[in-house]
Amino acid sequence: MSESIKRRATRAFGWSLMQSWVVKAFALLVFFLLSRLLSPADLGTAQVVTLVLALLGVLGEFGFHSALVQQRGLRAVDVTLPFAVSVGIALLGSTTLLLLAEPIARVLDAPQAAPLLRLAALIPPLTASSGIVVALYRRELDFASIARAGLAAGLCGGLTALALAWMGLGAMALVGQALVSALVTAVMVWHRSPWHPGVGVSGEKFPSLLRFSSFAFASALVDFVSLRMLDVLIVGRFGVAMLGVYTVGAKLYLTLLELLGSALIEVSASMMARLRGDVERVRRAYLRLVFVGACTTSVLFAGMSALAPELCELLFGPKWVGAAEVTRLLCLLGAVQVVQFYNGATLMAHGRSHQVLLINLAKLGSAALALGVLPAQSVRDLALAFVLSQLAVTPLSFGLAMRLLGLRLRELLSALWPGWLAALIAWASVAGARPLLNGQAGYWQWLLLATLYFALVLGGLGLFAGRRVWIEIEDLWPKAGLLAMRLSRARSRLHLGLLWLQWWLLRAWVRPVGDQRGLLLVSADTDGLRGSRGDEAMLEVCLSQARRQGGAPLYLGCSDPVAEGIAEVEGSLVFPLWGGWLMPLRTWRRLRVAAPAQVWLLGADVLDGAYSPVMSLRMLILADLSARCGAQTRLLGFSLNAQPALVRAWRNLDSHVRACVRDPVSLERYRQLSGRPGQAVADLAFLLEPREPRGAGRAALDWVRARQLAGDQVLVLNLHGLLLARETGPEAVEPLIDATVAALHELSRRKLSISWLLLPHDDRPVVGDLVVLARLAQRLQPELLAGCCYSCQEAPPAAEVKALMAQVDGVVSGRMHLAIAALGAGTPVQVLTYQGKFEGLLHWFDLPARFALRPETLTEPGVFCQAIEDFVAALPELRQQVRRALPAVNAAAARNFSEVSE
Numbered sequence: 001m002s003e004s005i006k007r008r009a010t011r012a013f014g015w016s017l018m019q020s021w022v023v024k025a026f027a028l029l030v031f032f033l034l035s036r037l038l039s040p041a042d043l044g045t046a047q048v049v050t051l052v053l054a055l056l057g058v059l060g061e062f063g064f065h066s067a068l069v070q071q072r073g074l075r076a077v078d079v080t081l082p083f084a085v086s087v088g089i090a091l092l093g094s095t096t097l098l099l100l101a102e103p104i105a106r107v108l109d110a111p112q113a114a115p116l117l118r119l120a121a122l123i124p125p126l127t128a129s130s131g132i133v134v135a136l137y138r139r140e141l142d143f144a145s146i147a148r149a150g151l152a153a154g155l156c157g158g159l160t161a162l163a164l165a166w167m168g169l170g171a172m173a174l175v176g177q178a179l180v181s182a183l184v185t186a187v188m189v190w191h192r193s194p195w196h197p198g199v200g201v202s203g204e205k206f207p208s209l210l211r212f213s214s215f216a217f218a219s220a221l222v223d224f225v226s227l228r229m230l231d232v233l234i235v236g237r238f239g240v241a242m243l244g245v246y247t248v249g250a251k252l253y254l255t256l257l258e259l260l261g262s263a264l265i266e267v268s269a270s271m272m273a274r275l276r277g278d279v280e281r282v283r284r285a286y287l288r289l290v291f292v293g294a295c296t297t298s299v300l301f302a303g304m305s306a307l308a309p310e311l312c313e314l315l316f317g318p319k320w321v322g323a324a325e326v327t328r329l330l331c332l333l334g335a336v337q338v339v340q341f342y343n344g345a346t347l348m349a350h351g352r353s354h355q356v357l358l359i360n361l362a363k364l365g366s367a368a369l370a371l372g373v374l375p376a377q378s379v380r381d382l383a384l385a386f387v388l389s390q391l392a393v394t395p396l397s398f399g400l401a402m403r404l405l406g407l408r409l410r411e412l413l414s415a416l417w418p419g420w421l422a423a424l425i426a427w428a429s430v431a432g433a434r435p436l437l438n439g440q441a442g443y444w445q446w447l448l449l450a451t452l453y454f455a456l457v458l459g460g461l462g463l464f465a466g467r468r469v470w471i472e473i474e475d476l477w478p479k480a481g482l483l484a485m486r487l488s489r490a491r492s493r494l495h496l497g498l499l500w501l502q503w504w505l506l507r508a509w510v511r512p513v514g515d516q517r518g519l520l521l522v523s524a525d526t527d528g529l530r531g532s533r534g535d536e537a538m539l540e541v542c543l544s545q546a547r548r549q550g551g552a553p554l555y556l557g558c559s560d561p562v563a564e565g566i567a568e569v570e571g572s573l574v575f576p577l578w579g580g581w582l583m584p585l586r587t588w589r590r591l592r593v594a595a596p597a598q599v600w601l602l603g604a605d606v607l608d609g610a611y612s613p614v615m616s617l618r619m620l621i622l623a624d625l626s627a628r629c630g631a632q633t634r635l636l637g638f639s640l641n642a643q644p645a646l647v648r649a650w651r652n653l654d655s656h657v658r659a660c661v662r663d664p665v666s667l668e669r670y671r672q673l674s675g676r677p678g679q680a681v682a683d684l685a686f687l688l689e690p691r692e693p694r695g696a697g698r699a700a701l702d703w704v705r706a707r708q709l710a711g712d713q714v715l716v717l718n719l720h721g722l723l724l725a726r727e728t729g730p731e732a733v734e735p736l737i738d739a740t741v742a743a744l745h746e747l748s749r750r751k752l753s754i755s756w757l758l759l760p761h762d763d764r765p766v767v768g769d770l771v772v773l774a775r776l777a778q779r780l781q782p783e784l785l786a787g788c789c790y791s792c793q794e795a796p797p798a799a800e801v802k803a804l805m806a807q808v809d810g811v812v813s814g815r816m817h818l819a820i821a822a823l824g825a826g827t828p829v830q831v832l833t834y835q836g837k838f839e840g841l842l843h844w845f846d847l848p849a850r851f852a853l854r855p856e857t858l859t860e861p862g863v864f865c866q867a868i869e870d871f872v873a874a875l876p877e878l879r880q881q882v883r884r885a886l887p888a889v890n891a892a893a894a895r896n897f898s899e900v901s902e
Helices: 003-037 040-061 064-070 080-099 101-107 111-120 123-139 143-166 172-191 206-238 240-274 279-295 297-306 308-316 323-349 353-373 379-391 394-405 409-437 442-464 468-476 478-506 533-547 561-569 580-594 613-628 647-651 664-674 696-709 730-749 769-779 782-787 798-805 816-824 839-844 863-873 875-897
Strands: 519-522 554-558 573-576 598-602 632-638 658-661 713-717 754-758 789-791 810-813 829-832
Touching (some): 003 172, 003 308, 040 080, 040 111, 040 172, 080 101, 123 143, 123 172, 143 172, 206 240, 206 353, 240 308, 240 379, 279 297, 279 394, 297 308, 308 323, 323 353, 323 394, 323 409, 353 394, 394 409, 519 533, 533 598, 533 632, 580 613, 632 875, 696 754, 810 816, 816 875
Parallel strands (some): 519 554, 519 598, 554 573, 713 754, 713 810, 754 789
């Protein structure tokens, strides 16, 4: 998703959320008051009028609203015909309503509604005309204008309804509310409208609009019938008074559906329409929205269902007997629907309106069958039949979305199950606890049950989903970031405290384990083992070294199913990590069972706490417990930044743990930190054996050789999203991209015979090289990209990268292990430093400090261009210097596995 669309979508979501929450919350408050002023018959009569107005609204819209939102290349003159058709249908409906009010009221078994239907005939033309303008606002993600109109209309309409109800006008209050709201909305949206009738007429886009709108209209009409047939059945079987009871019971469900679903669904539909054509990005967005919806909106729907008896009595009063059971059933349906609605948004964004129509036809057929066949002696029975009929269509809805996006069932279930399981456990617990609280007053019973429900939900989400919930919410809604950050910090402190306590207690109990054999190897990335090309390089070297030791068991530390699958492919045994909040206790138990004779931990750059203090402490605890159990324990090839965390942990580490520090600068930091000598080594990746490139690596190598035959020097360029700010998206590196584009264009203008290979060395989805380098390639002039610049579309394997580095003339890298691959192949590097970890690498080769560039200084005009020009001029001398130092560096890397102890 481009940054401009992301920012606009974020603002749109904020305004849409405000409109949903403020307007709908105020409308719900008005309804609470009206429920105490009106009788069930009054409310049922008003609902009959609302039913007719909703039908005329669907007819007047004729699907053009959705068609206008998704249509590409829309001009002002293309809107006139849809506007004329929509308003024309609405006027025809209003005329019919005026002339046939009595027959319509008799057909609906509500003859007293006839005068109200005549008054309501003024509403359809207003909603049809303003609806076209609202669709244009939605198309531009201008939800601010929609929100302002909704706020004004909700306020004026609500006050009108309360005034009329207070005057004793009964059902007239709700009809007056609808009329005033429609009038105010029309005035507000037309006042700021970017389009007005009469600007011209064009039929060029109308056929495509009509094709899409026809499916959308048919889908909406079918959806209307399937949802509203229940209202008609209730009036026919039980009268308007019971329709009023059902309306009260459904009010919380419908309001919550709008409050929690509409904001995300409307914005996601507009956003996905803009992303149409990029299935992978829509696929990722869909899974994230489903996950967030299951953990938030579904949870709240289930909570409303669990607390329905108490809520209905507190909010509506005791006269609405039977409403609570309706609320309970419909809110359970809503817990599924609010996630299922994303299927329709995704299908519509890809122009699959016929599939949305198919889903709604299935809902209609299922509802008609269930309501016609299942016995119903009460409103509750009808509501249950309706809920079951709608749930029966859920597999079809998800199946079509999964087929479109190429999703597997496992991927969908992984997004759904944490939130749904947490809600189910909490719902069942509330149902079981209610009989025990029958002696409590109504308010206190609701408070106790609500506390129980949400406490269990939060505990379940923390157990099943962890930080993933907050990460996704923060990315979709950045304003949640502050709360997420505070909760994450508090959780991290608590986690660190518990780990410290268990470690301190265990240190007095751990004893050497007998009959030790085999090797436990723990990667710096225990989730994926090969999370980055640097992790992959170090792991390959360690596996190669471990296999030279003979047939002893080899364990790979794994904390994720992905890592376990890799371990099985490698023919290794799985050693489960980390054990959650009880990590020290569980690790000690597993060490006693596996009894490895050696433990190797690939420290890399994760031991100093810069990325995660919890992860760093876990690694150090594992090293300490392994040594205390009698295993020969090594921290292989790690570095420390200038301000490492967990100083106390380093100083309490068992003295038998061998610390292999990968550069002289980090070694001095380690000695000052721990008071121990440490072992000077070089990075393990220097020992990686190169492999002939294939696939994307082979294509890049062929391009390099072609440019060198043309007389160019080929430099590798690598950027990523952490260079200017840690743990941010690629937008944070935008100033550096600007500076890089300017530097490359200026060097091309100076005709220095340089060609550029944009080479990713990491494929993380947000801050990874692929994302940033793709943005850079988009910014380069086409003639530069087509001539002397090549963008590699994937990160080749680490061994292939090293072979590729031997063929290029120089490397400008923001990744340490890409620089190591180049230096290990004898190729000079110019590094973009961050976290203070590159200085020691350059020290091994005695390279000048001026070739370690601080990214923030490169954003100044001309600085990056001059730095590259100096680097190119010094390449011959640097190459000789690197190759002279390389044998000593390789020997230092081999010391990771030597038997020298501190």
